[in-house]
Amino acid sequence: MESFKIAFFCWESLHSTFKVGGLAPAATHLAERLALKGHEVHFFTRGEGNDATVNGVHYHYCLPYGGNVIEYCRTMSNMLVDAFRAHDTPPFDILHFHDWHVVEALHVLRDRNTVLSFHSTEYGRHGGNFGGWWEFQEISGKEWYGGYIAKSVTTVSNSTKTEVMWLYNIPEWKIAVIPNGIDPDAYRTPVDPGEVKKHYGIHPLAPVVLFVGRLTYQKGPDLLMQAIPEILAKRWDVQFLFAGTGDMRGYLEGMANGLPVQFLGYVSDTDHVRLLNACDLVAIPSRNEPFGLVLTEAWSAERCVVATEVGGLAENIDNFRNGIKVPVRPDSIAWGVCHLIDDPAYMQRLGKAGQRKVMDKFRWSVVTERVLGVYRDIPRAGRDEDLRDG
Template sequence: METYKIAFFCWESLHSRFKVGGLAPAATHLAEHLAAGGHEVHFFTRGEEEDADINGVHYHYCLPYGDNIVDYCRTMSNMLLNAFRAHDTPPFDILHFHDWHMVEAMHILRDRNTILSYHSTEYGRNGGNFGGWWEFQEISGKEWYGGYIAKAVTTVSNSTKTEVMWLYGVPEWKVTVIPNGIDPDAYRIQVDPGAVKKRYGIHPLAPVLLFVGRLTYQKGPDLLVQAIPTILARRWDVQFLFAGTGDMRESLEKMATGLPVQFLGYVADEEHLQILNACDLVVIPSRNEPFGLVLTEAWSAERCVVATDVGGLAENIENFKDGIKVPVRPESIAWGVCLLINDPAHMQRLGQAGRRKVMERFRWSVVTDRMLEVYRKVIAAGRDSGGGEG
């Protein structure tokens, strides 16, 4: 089997304190599985740490600066470009950029075998609003330019593929849909649900609904909070746990005054797994969701899911067979929850069906093979054109 020297450019990883969202696990685990397959993988990212080899991947860090996100990422691009050049002998076969953050580096290296993965878009992150502020316009411009100069583009779902084709004119032939992968066994652990619930002051027999994600407009936590009174009218003892941080936390806490809601803030991995496996239902109320790692994590733990009918959630859930999809409205979310909350056996069946789907479609071995096929095509095209190095 031919092996490659691969450079990842990504603004976050699991091996740095700079972790924001689902991009960190998606890129980190992909890099590790490529390395496990014999490829030489270098991961250029930000962090305060010293360069290190972790799980077979060579990590190279920088500590950027800037007065705003655009300047910060420009500095990061320049710093990591210097680190890249120091390791570019022999030359890298593939330069894989994740999202827009280092498009300046991609511009300098545009004659190489470059791939851009869209994990989301600025349009989607802002809830489908085009926005009028300059940062939105700058970031959207970089997303357009990255798709224009990349030799190939990947997206995490068909809906994101359609979004980048519509927003940025990326041609269909250039885009391959490759979902985020997951190790399902890492999310299925044995717990005593009652004991876990008691740690949060919840009766062992009370149903627990879990939200996991950033407390931002895109993720829709306010829609779930608004649905709670309707849910409680049907089942008075339901409890709600919100795991995650974000700019909406203060307003959400005010909205939830007097309701059986706990905002846990940042939750460490071990605690996250225990809550996930102890909860009765996972709710994903996103307004926009390119893929939705929470979905495959919940399914891996055999948890039942109620999710909004958007993006990757809409594509991957087969309604009433491995989850419940509902419109993006509080009353619809409440309806989906109430449909299930008094039927534990039904929830169990849906969760088990979800895990079977994860095993078939989303295991890292499947996803890594699909990404390698994109690499092969880009390398072959580069050889045919006489390019690919420089």
């Protein structure tokens, strides 16, 4: 069986002190699945302590420094390249870079077999606005340059593919769309929903709407908050749980005054799974969502979702078959929740349909094979590019 020696470059992982968002589980689980298939995988990232091997993946850590995020990522990239060179005998077959933070490492190693994965874009993270501040311009420039020099590019959805083609003029032939994978069994667990609700001071029979994600403009928690009064006008006993941290928390707490809303902050993986399995509905009100890991997590727990019709959410939800898609407006979000909240059997059918789609399309066994296909095609892609240039 063909075996690759693979280097991952990523600024976060699940096995370090630095975990920020969905990038950590996406990259970590992919690395572990590749190792499970017999490939030698080294993961170069930030972290404290000595190098370690976890679930078959060899982790190499550095502690960067810098006065701003651009300088910080520059020193991180240089440190990661130094660590890479110490393990490049025999040489790595594939170098896989994740997002803009490590593009300066990609620059140094650009003559190798390289893949750059766009998990999002700076433009998308700011809600589709072109920023005027210098960090936006610097990061966008790195995203353009990374897409230009990488031998192959992957995106997590067709909408992100279209976005990077439009923003950075990356040719279509260079891009493969590969969704984030998931282990559905990790998110389905037997719980007593009433007991979980009681833990949060909620009546066992009260319907619960769950938001999971960063409390940031991109994720739209304020849109859901604005929808709550309209939802309560139809169903007075609905309760709302917001799990996650972010810079909008103080603002949201002000909006929540007098409403049946709890902010749980950071929740452990165990509590996250219990909440998914105990809630009645998961709301995903994002303004921009390249993929939306919480969608496949909710589906894995057989939960129904109401989501805004953007990005990967719009692509992956089949409206009224495995979820409800609505425009990016508070009144539309309220309509979606109200359409479902009085019909538990309907919500259960949609949740089960979502779980079936996860099994067919998003299991790691499916996603990992598609990634390996990209790796196998890199030398051919390079030859085709040479022919076009000639």
